[in-house]
Amino acid sequence: MTDGDEQAPGPAGSSREQPARPPAADEPAAPSGAASRPRRRWPLWTALALVLALVACGVPGVLLLGLVGDAAGRPAAGRKDDAATAAARRLGARMTAQLDRQATALLGGDPAGFLAVAEPAARPALTRRYTALRALRVTVWRPEADDVPTAVDGRPGEWRLTVTVGYCFVVPDCTPSTVAMGTRWRLVGAEPRLVAVEESRVTSAGARPWEVSNLAVAVGKRTLVATTPALRAKLPGLLAQADAAAQVADRYAVTGTPPDRYLVFYAGQAEWQRWYGGGRPKWTAGYAVDVGGGHYDVVLNARSVTPSGVDELLRHELTHAASLPDGGYSDRSNWWLVEGLAEYAGADGQPMNRYEGLAEVRKLVRGGWDGRLDSLTPADDAADDRVGGAYGVGYLAVRHLVDRYGEQRMLDFFRTVVHEHRSLDDAADQVFGDPWPALHDDCVDYLRAVAG
Incomplete structure (x- = not known):
């Protein structure tokens, strides 16, 4: 079938x-x-919440300006990113940098490095994932952010970033399969820390065994x-x-x-x-x-x-x-x-x-x-x-x-x-x-x- x-x-x-x-x-x-997952609107209240959080964490150069552009953080035609969207992009870049470090650790067989970007509560589930991926002989693991971070409803101080990962098993030069998953983060000082990786239930293929x-x-x-x-x-x-x-x-x-x-x-x-x-x-x-x-x-x-x-x-x-x-x-x-x-x-x-x-x-x-x-x-x-x-x-x-x-x-x-x-x-x-x-x-x- x-x-x-x-x-x-x-x-x-x-x-x-x-x-x-x-x-x-x-x-x-x-x-x-x-x-095709519809792009989420990044509403003004989310932008302001993000700005306030970044100010509280000492991130410089953030002004409380109106949000221009759509949910993906794209500027309106002919306009540059406003300060709030630019701040969100910078935060998202720091999150993806953490994911890149995690990918390097995964491919290099470094479990401590894989867990280092995460909060302690997230580590048992991540350890299981790391062990399964290594057993499957992962050869490619390429995370890419689909959007800018958004505030998590009902979880003050947490941010969600949707990530698409291209991955291969056993064969190093395959055309990667892909999976989209939600990642949740908390700022510790100015550093984003991984709180959880959600199962890929939002994608059509559902949660992979690993x-x-x-x-x-x-x-x-x-x-x-x-x-x-x-x-x-x-x-x-x-x-x-x-x-x-x-x-x-x-x-x-x-x-x-x-x-x-x-x-x-x-x-x-x-x-x-x-x-x-x-x-x-x-x-x-x-x-x-x-x-x-x-x-x-x-x-x-x-x-x-x-x-x-x-x-x-x-x-x-x-x-x-x-x-x-x-x-x-x-x-x-x-x-x-x-x-x-x-x-x-x-x-x-x-x-x-x-x-x-x-x-x-x-x-x-x-x-x-x-x-x-x-x-x-x-x-x-x-x-x-x-x-x-x-x-x-x-x-x-x-x-x-x-x-x-x-x-x-x-x-x-x-x-x-x-x-x-x-x-x-x-x-x-x-x-x-x-x-x-x-x-x-x-x-x-x-x-x-x-x-x-």
């Missing part, structure tokens, strides 16, 4: 979910696209697998299975460049409800979520994954990570194509008659399905057999197109539709040289023949 996680509005993700019986099924796609959990991590040739310390014993087997699945998923990088590293998070019950916002359909066993920079994190539900289904589930989800564009996709009418390709990769060349979802396909095709591929997306509360049937129909439709035109042309068709946002009609004409309505009917005839 392609999960709009929360990134739509925000980067969309893709998730494959596994019903209790049929191995792995995905959750339906939600609209994709990076969420923000909220202790992690045990194993790193392989193509994958990184992380879970909670309680499930650490699962890591060696999962890592071997993930590396094997990555070799399959790499073949479905439709742009020609597979991910530099696949990240897989194995979630216990509590983590499944919290990581990336939780709230997945009840039939979900795994999903892939867009975290920016063309990267997708894969999450598996430890309670739903069966030993016999984990290899197929990993191939499915890692294929989402390899095949989907940055930002995911938003057209639910193409759900069959996105999930069908992932199911095709999950099957990994096994004969069609060994596909485990055939019984569910027969039930769906014989029972009320309207014969339209664009109507397959299962509801969040759909029964397991309805979910399994929908995934199976997508798989068989993609497999039929591969049998007719070959795998490369099928991937070209996928790229044209999902990455280039061309219509199925245009893509079929361009890639296959045949009209889509006739191909659609041909796929449906094949499905009905398989269903008997």
Whole structure:
């Protein structure tokens, strides 16, 4: 399934979910696209409060002048920053300088330096975050302020600064993923001190595992697998299975460049409800979520994954990570194509008659399905057999197109539709040289023949 996680509005993700019986099924796609956070107005009372605080702390050169410009601290057209906004910018610069020092400490393996910018009450949560990021082998950590500081309602003397961090794990020269988070500060003399780092719940992808959990991590040739310390014993087997699945998923990088590293998070019950916002359909066993920079994190539900289904589930989800564009996709009418390709990769060349979802396909095709591929997306509360049937129909439709035109042309068709946002009609004409309505009917005839 392609999960709009929360990134739509925000980067969309893709998730494959596994019903209790049929191995792995995905959750339906939600609209994709990076969420644009509206700029906050920086009201006059906030400006005055900031000025007064800076005066009290001995910051020179601050005058009580009217605020000009918008919330981002931008001056009005043709005008320079007024004194209050300029003071806010200077305060924000000192905060980001603290964050830069913290980033240097993180990348250099200096826990004392990482904590040095923070107040004592903030240090336990920051220690957990530092330890998790180091375990994930963080190689890039670039904080940038999105705005000027604003006063925190109900917390006199505290200021909030929204920060976007670009980060990479394992690979030093990757295109960074991004996360936006709120930071809270208190002035100690003239020095801003970090009071708290808020979870990234305001962003579409929700809280990353390294923000909220202790992690045990194993790193392989193509994958990184992380879970909670309680499930650490699962890591060696999962890592071997993930590396094997990555070799399959790499073949479905439709742009020609597979991910530099696949990240897989194995979630216990509590983590499944919290990581990336939780709230997945009840039939979900795994999903892939867009975290920016063309990267997708894969999450598996430890309670739903069966030993016999984990290899197929990993191939499915890692294929989402390899095949989907940055930002995911938003057209639910193409759900069959996105999930069908992932199911095709999950099957990994096994004969069609060994596909485990055939019984569910027969039930769906014989029972009320309207014969339209664009109507397959299962509801969040759909029964397991309805979910399994929908995934199976997508798989068989993609497999039929591969049998007719070959795998490369099928991937070209996928790229044209999902990455280039061309219509199925245009893509079929361009890639296959045949009209889509006739191909659609041909796929449906094949499905009905398989269903008997």
